[in-house]
Amino acid sequence: MQAFGFDTPNPKLNPPFKWEFPIWPRITLEPEFVKVLVVCDGGISYSTDPYGFSIGVALQDAFDISHDEHPRYARFEFTKAHRHNGVEGVTAGYDNFRFNANSLDDFDELWLFGVEAGDRQNTYLSDDEVEVIHNFMDAGGGVLAMGDHEDLGLGLCAGIKRVRSMRKWWHDGKIPQGMEKAPDSTNLTRNDTVQCPPSGTQDDAIPQPIYPKYYCAYPFWQPWWQCRKYPHQILSGPRGTITVLPDHAHEGDCIIPNAKFASEYPGNVPVEIVAQGRNVIGRHKGGYTICDPREFGLIGVWDGHKPAANQGRVVVDSTWHHWFNLNLKGLRDQGGDNYNDILAYFRNVASWIAPKLKQFAMRRGALRIIWLIPSRVEVLLKMNDFRPDDFYSLGLEARKALGKIASPCQSAAWFSEIVSQFFPEGAINMARRDRFEGVHNLVEAATLEALSTTVFGGVVNAIAIEMNSRGLENWDSWDNEFDSAVKKGGNLGLEAASQQLNKVPINLKALLG
Numbered sequence: 001m002q003a004f005g006f007d008t009p010n011p012k013l014n015p016p017f018k019w020e021f022p023i024w025p026r027i028t029l030e031p032e033f034v035k036v037l038v039v040c041d042g043g044i045s046y047s048t049d050p051y052g053f054s055i056g057v058a059l060q061d062a063f064d065i066s067h068d069e070h071p072r073y074a075r076f077e078f079t080k081a082h083r084h085n086g087v088e089g090v091t092a093g094y095d096n097f098r099f100n101a102n103s104l105d106d107f108d109e110l111w112l113f114g115v116e117a118g119d120r121q122n123t124y125l126s127d128d129e130v131e132v133i134h135n136f137m138d139a140g141g142g143v144l145a146m147g148d149h150e151d152l153g154l155g156l157c158a159g160i161k162r163v164r165s166m167r168k169w170w171h172d173g174k175i176p177q178g179m180e181k182a183p184d185s186t187n188l189t190r191n192d193t194v195q196c197p198p199s200g201t202q203d204d205a206i207p208q209p210i211y212p213k214y215y216c217a218y219p220f221w222q223p224w225w226q227c228r229k230y231p232h233q234i235l236s237g238p239r240g241t242i243t244v245l246p247d248h249a250h251e252g253d254c255i256i257p258n259a260k261f262a263s264e265y266p267g268n269v270p271v272e273i274v275a276q277g278r279n280v281i282g283r284h285k286g287g288y289t290i291c292d293p294r295e296f297g298l299i300g301v302w303d304g305h306k307p308a309a310n311q312g313r314v315v316v317d318s319t320w321h322h323w324f325n326l327n328l329k330g331l332r333d334q335g336g337d338n339y340n341d342i343l344a345y346f347r348n349v350a351s352w353i354a355p356k357l358k359q360f361a362m363r364r365g366a367l368r369i370i371w372l373i374p375s376r377v378e379v380l381l382k383m384n385d386f387r388p389d390d391f392y393s394l395g396l397e398a399r400k401a402l403g404k405i406a407s408p409c410q411s412a413a414w415f416s417e418i419v420s421q422f423f424p425e426g427a428i429n430m431a432r433r434d435r436f437e438g439v440h441n442l443v444e445a446a447t448l449e450a451l452s453t454t455v456f457g458g459v460v461n462a463i464a465i466e467m468n469s470r471g472l473e474n475w476d477s478w479d480n481e482f483d484s485a486v487k488k489g490g491n492l493g494l495e496a497a498s499q500q501l502n503k504v505p506i507n508l509k510a511l512l513g
Helices: 056-062 127-138 259-264 325-334 337-352 356-370 377-381 388-402 408-420 425-432 442-470 479-501 504-512
Strands: 032-040 074-082 109-113 142-146 215-217 228-230 271-278 295-302 314-317
Touching: 032 337, 032 356, 056 325, 056 337, 074 337, 127 142, 228 408, 325 337, 356 408, 356 442, 356 479, 377 442, 388 408, 388 442, 388 479, 408 442, 408 479, 442 479
Parallel strands: 032 074, 032 109, 109 142, 142 314
Antiparallel strands: 215 228, 271 295, 295 314
């Protein structure tokens, strides 16, 4: 008997979860390909020299598809560009790179690693280049941008809308109105996160602890009794919340934009600082010793995918040293959870800023994967009709499977996006409410959990029917019909949930009587 599974390695899971079953023919799921243009300037390269001033190791290790934790629903293709010639690792033809009208047409994401400060009073991108980038962002392209302390990165990044006001880029010379002065490299305004003073170094195996922002709610994608806190998606890893990054002696600072730039953020969608860094007491440099463990903005995000904005997402980082070979060296040599969590952060950023259509395709791929639920696969293979009485139990199994495919927050976001499209307005408003404020309404939370899980079960039932009618060999050939099946199953799930929930008052009286 032949088994089927996936061509890429399975993630490390506890307990192990293998995508191989007997009898049925082998199936290969095609991942969604996300194309990324990386642009560097100055002395930044793409080499894999362990001590390099380079992002080569981050791109190599985090996006190696043989890595056990690389997602199976996506592949990231990198084109490596540089503003100068003769830099190691640059993609052929992308030396001396300049943005032109067509240079971003084939890409989904733009990553900017800038070190040059222009003339320290002006950015160096031409107006035409900036317009190309703005058009890309307005059309849904994702942007990742960073520099370091003082005005490092100003030349490449500080003229781009949203990017320029989500981080401090200016230091010397005349600082434009509405901008804030960036931290120094030496004095007591510097952000110094190197651990274990005085002997700690940025290339050792000791990461800095970071302090994620947590969102509080009864998340309706979890059972109603699991009232908990969760981080932003980019800081949700295979082992839970990502709480470490490489350290550095003088980082930049991510900020909430000045009101002057409000017009750059459509729909009043806010910028969020999703993680803080903290200065290390006792760190000494240039006659200055850190005495205040003050916090600063480590990672900032803007979710342009929200309907009110409908543009590309943006992520800014306080420093590219979180990504550089030099800072990864000790952690990489040691291996283990800290290094793997940092690699997960890199992959999460790449996944999160992918355009809406790519997000949709990755989510659809995940829906196909969850159809292969080990405990229910034999039932699904015989499922040729809708079984509303089984929707809830099927939804529970499918939620468990989805949680094994992606990080907790990524799978939760997918679950939310899949089921919420079928929710009545009242349920949507209820789901958005912060249940850590005021009195906990357990009936309300349980109702949301039952509604969402039953809807999800209807979706999985519909996919199973369609899959069985077409045959497993046509697994990847029916995208339009797949979406129709999801819609039909979700609506039937909502109907089944409504019928059951209408009986709740009677059942509660019997339960409490």
